Amino acid sequence: MLGATTWLSTAINLQEFQLDIRRVVEAHRRAPTDAVKLELEKKRETALRRLNDLHAEAHSLFPNTCIDRHPARRPTGLEEICTCEEDCICSAQNQIRPSEDIEDVELSIVPLPSSFEVLPEGWSSIAKKEEELRVAQANEALEFLRADIGHKSYLYRANRSLANGKRERTRGYDSINAVERSMRLNAQRYQLAQWALGRLGVAGNYPQFLPLKREDTRAVTAIYDPNKRGLRTDSMSWIWKMNVRKDSETFSYLEELYRVNWIRSISIRDRWKEELCIVESEMEWFVRFTESRKNRALEWTNTAATDGHMAYAYRQSHMWKLLGVKATKDFEAAGSIAVPCKMIEDALLILNPLDRHALLNLVQYASSRCLSIALTYVTNHSRFSDHQKYEYLSHLSNELLTGAYVLGYGVSIHSSRFSTPTSLRKMMRAMRQNILADVSVLLQIVTDSSAQEHILIYYSGDWWSGFPSSGGQDSRHPVTSVAGLAEHWKLQRRNVIAVDRRHFVDASNLTGLSVADLQEARSVTDDTIASLDLESDLVFHQISLVTSRIAELTDLDQRLEQLARTKPIDGLPEQLQFEGVQGINTTSQRPADAGNV
Numbered sequence: 001m002l003g004a005t006t007w008l009s010t011a012i013n014l015q016e017f018q019l020d021i022r023r024v025v026e027a028h029r030r031a032p033t034d035a036v037k038l039e040l041e042k043k044r045e046t047a048l049r050r051l052n053d054l055h056a057e058a059h060s061l062f063p064n065t066c067i068d069r070h071p072a073r074r075p076t077g078l079e080e081i082c083t084c085e086e087d088c089i090c091s092a093q094n095q096i097r098p099s100e101d102i103e104d105v106e107l108s109i110v111p112l113p114s115s116f117e118v119l120p121e122g123w124s125s126i127a128k129k130e131e132e133l134r135v136a137q138a139n140e141a142l143e144f145l146r147a148d149i150g151h152k153s154y155l156y157r158a159n160r161s162l163a164n165g166k167r168e169r170t171r172g173y174d175s176i177n178a179v180e181r182s183m184r185l186n187a188q189r190y191q192l193a194q195w196a197l198g199r200l201g202v203a204g205n206y207p208q209f210l211p212l213k214r215e216d217t218r219a220v221t222a223i224y225d226p227n228k229r230g231l232r233t234d235s236m237s238w239i240w241k242m243n244v245r246k247d248s249e250t251f252s253y254l255e256e257l258y259r260v261n262w263i264r265s266i267s268i269r270d271r272w273k274e275e276l277c278i279v280e281s282e283m284e285w286f287v288r289f290t291e292s293r294k295n296r297a298l299e300w301t302n303t304a305a306t307d308g309h310m311a312y313a314y315r316q317s318h319m320w321k322l323l324g325v326k327a328t329k330d331f332e333a334a335g336s337i338a339v340p341c342k343m344i345e346d347a348l349l350i351l352n353p354l355d356r357h358a359l360l361n362l363v364q365y366a367s368s369r370c371l372s373i374a375l376t377y378v379t380n381h382s383r384f385s386d387h388q389k390y391e392y393l394s395h396l397s398n399e400l401l402t403g404a405y406v407l408g409y410g411v412s413i414h415s416s417r418f419s420t421p422t423s424l425r426k427m428m429r430a431m432r433q434n435i436l437a438d439v440s441v442l443l444q445i446v447t448d449s450s451a452q453e454h455i456l457i458y459y460s461g462d463w464w465s466g467f468p469s470s471g472g473q474d475s476r477h478p479v480t481s482v483a484g485l486a487e488h489w490k491l492q493r494r495n496v497i498a499v500d501r502r503h504f505v506d507a508s509n510l511t512g513l514s515v516a517d518l519q520e521a522r523s524v525t526d527d528t529i530a531s532l533d534l535e536s537d538l539v540f541h542q543i544s545l546v547t548s549r550i551a552e553l554t555d556l557d558q559r560l561e562q563l564a565r566t567k568p569i570d571g572l573p574e575q576l577q578f579e580g581v582q583g584i585n586t587t588s589q590r591p592a593d594a595g596n597v
Contacts, residue, residue, distance in 0.1 A: 007057050008130050011110050012137060014050050015075070019188050021047060021106040023181075047105045058111055065120045072115040074107060075195050080184050082214045114196035131202050138193035138209055142239050145186040149219060150254045152179045156224035187212055210238055222260055236261055283331045290324030291348075347482035351409050356418065357523050359410040364453070365489045366403030367421035369479070372455045373399060374427065374442045376464045381439055388468050393437055395463065395478035396427075402485050404428055423453050457541055460488040 021043050028036045058067050109115055113127040114134070155176055190212060197203040216237040221228055240261070297320060300313035354362065373396050381389060403424055410418045426445045430436045463478055479485045 003061055004126055005129050005133075007054070007061055008112070008126070008133055010050070010057075011054055011112050012130075012133055014047065014054060015110050015112075015192060016189055017043075017047055017050070018106045018108075018110075019078070019185065019192070023185065025104075025106065044105050047108075051105065051108055051110070055111065062120075062123075065122070067111040067120070070111075070120055071117045072109045072111065073117065074109050074115070075192055077195055078188050078191050080188070082217075112196070114199040127200055131197065131200055134193045134196045134200070135206060138190055138197075138206075139242070141186045141190035141193060142242060145183060145190065145217070146239060147254065148179050148183040148186065149217060150223075150257045152176065152183070153219040153223040153257065155179065156219050183217055187217065208242060212239075220257060220261070222264055223257060226260075231264075235265075283327075287324050287328055287331075290320045290327065291345075294320040294324065295348075347405065347409075350482055350486045351406065356410070356414050359406065359414070360418065361493060362486065362489050363403065363407050363410060363424070364421060365492065366399070366406060366485055367424035367453055368455060369459055369488075370396065370399050370403060370427055371423045371446060371453060372459060373464045374423075375446045375455065376467070378439055378443050378446060380467075384468075389437065392464070392467060397431055397436065398478050398480045400424070400427055400431055402479050402482060405482060406485065421453055422448075456492065457537065460491045 021040070024036070024040055024043065028040075032040070055067070058065075113119055113123055113130050119127060190209075194203065194209060194211075197206065197209070203209075216239055218237075220236065221234065222231060240258075294317045297313050297317035300316075301310050304310035304313055351359070377392055377396065381392075384392060407418075407420060407424065411420075423445055426448075427436070427442075430438070430441050430445070435441050461477070461479070461484075479488065
């Protein structure tokens with residue numbers, strides 16, 4: 001089979017040599033010189049000798065097959081590809097036309113499996129070998145075609161006038177013409193490989209081999225004219241997406257070409273990603289704007305003086321609601337982009353019923369959670385891996401964003417009457433400056449926190465104390481929505497004191513106070529009760545810790561006494577050992593003022 005493979009390779013090379021002879025014939029058809037005629041005759045003699053040797057080798061390799069009696073056809077569809085950059089200046093005589101003299105050796109049929117109308121018996125393995133060689137021929141032709149296009153691009157960059165249709169008036173035209181002749185020859189080699197694969201019936205197995213067009217052979221504009229307008233939407237041809245690494249290793253100047261194209265592609269990709277982000281944000285902003293205008297129109301009903309004013313307010317609210325619903329549906333249908341309105345609606349359903357004091361309490365609770373999370377990170381970050389640090393800080397960022405959402409809602413509703421926790425503000429600033437991972441920054445925030453921003457003993461949904469979780473059954477997750485934050489807050493609301501600057505009234509004299517003052521007094525009383533409840537919780541927790549510690553020490557004392565009874569000390573009488581244990585027990589039970597414990 002090795003001899004058959006060599007024979008096939010020789011036959012394919014002979015077909016490519018025939019293409020070269022046909023090119024010389026067509027280039028000098030009108031007035032060939034004597035030197036051209038002599039060169040042409042030498043080429044034809046060489047081709048005829050190689051064809052005869054090929055037939056002789058075939059008779060020795062396949063003695064049972066008479067290849068001369070099998071009908072065959074010559075390759076067709078080998079048209080020259082126009083390689084002009086702007087207006088086509090290719091003349092009709094430069095196109096390859098079939099010669100009228102069928103005796104010319106360049107038109108002789110080369111005996112190959114792809115040339116026969118019916119495959120000879122026993123040639124299936126030969127056809128498989130030709131398939132592999134044709135695939136290699138197509139890849140090689142594309143490789144040299146890419147090299148010629150790259151060379152042409154750099155020649156244009158050296159002399160920009162060549163790319164503007166002035167090639168005939170420059171000396172550099174000869175080099176450009178030589179490159180284009182090589183491009184046309186390699187394009188025909190590729191077409192020859194495609195024709196053979198189609199004749200073998202395996203062209204469908206190689207969808208990467210697409211038909212060549214004029215656009216595929218143009219010079220790379222980004223190389224010779226990088227500032228040309230319209231390059232933003234241009235992309236390189238499909239021939240540049242095959243076997244890139246081998247091209248860079250074989251042709252050094254192609255490495256720069258690929259580098260420039262890669263940088264341009266990355267820039268275009270980033271630009272479109274930014275554009276997509278902006279468009280999605282604008283969609284969300286518009287829906288939020290309609291929601292805000294709807295709520296503002298509903299607020300007008302509280303101050304409506306007449307029924308007409310109230311009807312107008314409801315009409316405006318309904319109008320903005322319909323506009324928001326229609327925009328949401330249109331956005332989702334146009335770009336398959338889901339606008340996150342459900343999350344906004346859920347958050348508003350939770351925050352709208354809350355008054356200013358409740359919102360302050362909720363924001364203080366969110367700030368206290370973030371403060372506890374930051375303190376835990378400062379304490380335990382040294383035992384975290386890099387991945388665990390990234391995950392932990394991501395959870396902290398989610399908690400901060402949720403608290404900032406509630407804070408922004410409170411500030412937008414109550415304006416200057418809504419105070420901001422210092423630690424929450426500092427951590428949000430650190431996150432915006434991308435320094436949240438700096439332990440020294442978090443340590444300073446934790447140590448500089450206000451006395452009013454206290455850390456609770458425990459938190460509902462405490463995920464950070466046991467981070468990272470060793471088991472998969474832990475149901476505690478970071479807060480990522482206002483609903484989740486409010487759920488934890490409702491369980492611990494009485495343990496949190498809202499940060500609020502208000503005046504305290506004299507409870508002994510309530511005459512002359514307005515309803516607002518009485519409500520203020522009631523709020524102060526509620527916060528005082530919450531503070532007392534918090535202190536009582538702290539005391540009970542400390543009592544439980546002391547009780548647990550006493551139980552542990554008592555158990556330890558009993559175990560030591562049992563150990564002393566079961567294992568006597570060597571060299572001491574048993575009675576003395578027992579008295580020593582009793583002495584220890586007696587000493588441990590003396591009051592603290594009778595001696596040193």
